[in-house]
Amino acid sequence: MRIIYSDTHKLHNPRFEIYDGKKTPMPEIAKRAEGVIKELALRRLGQIQAPAAFNISNIYAVHSRQYVNFLRRSSNIDAGEDFYPSYFISDTYAPLTKGTFQASIQAVNCALTGANCLLNGETLVYSLCRPPGHHAEHSSMGGYCYFNNAAIAANFLSTHGRVAILDIDFHHGNGTQSAFYNRDDVLFVSLHADPKRRYPYTSGFTQENGVGQGYGYNINFPLKLSTSDEEYLQILESAIAEIRLFEPDFLVVSAGFDTFEGDPIGGLKLTLSVYPKIAAAISNLNCRTIIIQEGGYNTEQLPHMVADFLQSFQPG
Numbered sequence: 001m002r003i004i005y006s007d008t009h010k011l012h013n014p015r016f017e018i019y020d021g022k023k024t025p026m027p028e029i030a031k032r033a034e035g036v037i038k039e040l041a042l043r044r045l046g047q048i049q050a051p052a053a054f055n056i057s058n059i060y061a062v063h064s065r066q067y068v069n070f071l072r073r074s075s076n077i078d079a080g081e082d083f084y085p086s087y088f089i090s091d092t093y094a095p096l097t098k099g100t101f102q103a104s105i106q107a108v109n110c111a112l113t114g115a116n117c118l119l120n121g122e123t124l125v126y127s128l129c130r131p132p133g134h135h136a137e138h139s140s141m142g143g144y145c146y147f148n149n150a151a152i153a154a155n156f157l158s159t160h161g162r163v164a165i166l167d168i169d170f171h172h173g174n175g176t177q178s179a180f181y182n183r184d185d186v187l188f189v190s191l192h193a194d195p196k197r198r199y200p201y202t203s204g205f206t207q208e209n210g211v212g213q214g215y216g217y218n219i220n221f222p223l224k225l226s227t228s229d230e231e232y233l234q235i236l237e238s239a240i241a242e243i244r245l246f247e248p249d250f251l252v253v254s255a256g257f258d259t260f261e262g263d264p265i266g267g268l269k270l271t272l273s274v275y276p277k278i279a280a281a282i283s284n285l286n287c288r289t290i291i292i293q294e295g296g297y298n299t300e301q302l303p304h305m306v307a308d309f310l311q312s313f314q315p316g
């Protein structure tokens, strides 16, 4: 398995988010990715490689030029300063620092480098993207996300075959859903906490099935907060069955680990032992797969969850 990682993510280092009008410590911190890459290296889970640079047109396929320019300009602030934008943003959870634009570009490059490996014959790639991406929409950042790494990778792959996206982050991937809502060549399937109860609140419901040509190609599985390992795995099988029916050439997994019961901001009733089982179930699809890192905020357990997950992922 290839592992794609760049330490440029460290340049994105906001100290706070605004929660309920108050500055609150940022849960999406550099230590998350640092802990993961260290554990993957320790377990020798694959060859770790730096991302290549890709043309910005890949980003323009998913995000507006105005938004990209805004993010570039807004990241042009003094080191050590946090900036809380009020334009091109969908909530109060996307603070900017001097390195945010650069780090976000490198996260996209990690995703695209991983996707490109699939085109070159690799069967399994893990892109350790930070910042995460699935909440970023066409013209807005939000939920610790700036560019939608998974959507950009999926769109890149879609010129070479049919793409299914499986989003298993605790939060609904509103940005990814909206990027492909009117398309029938990219299937979006998501398991996430009931949006009536948890962020992002306004999307992720069962009735959101796509529009026009895309109708039937967007499938949401909102979960009750009390969802156990067994219940989760059962619903995951339904999600996997939908993907199998679609017969994808490529699978993009938006992998968040904030479903863990010990996550400080998410948390269903999932235990550490479920992640290898989730991986085994998904890898039964036997599809060329790129796993893209999204959330997961228990910094102590995240490295173990990711490593256990990848270790059990064996596509044929």
Ligand code: SP5
Residues within 6 Å of the ligand: 019, 024, 027, 093, 132, 133, 134, 135, 143, 144, 145, 169, 171, 199, 256, 258, 265, 294, 295, 296
């Ligand atoms: C990629 C991803 O997982 N984004 C998640 C964004 C969810 N943010 C909303 C929750 C903010 C909670 N902040 C902690 C406050 C603790 N009192």
Ligand code: ZN
Residues within 6 Å of the ligand: 169, 170, 171, 256, 258, 266, 294, 295, 296
């Ligand atoms: Zn999340």
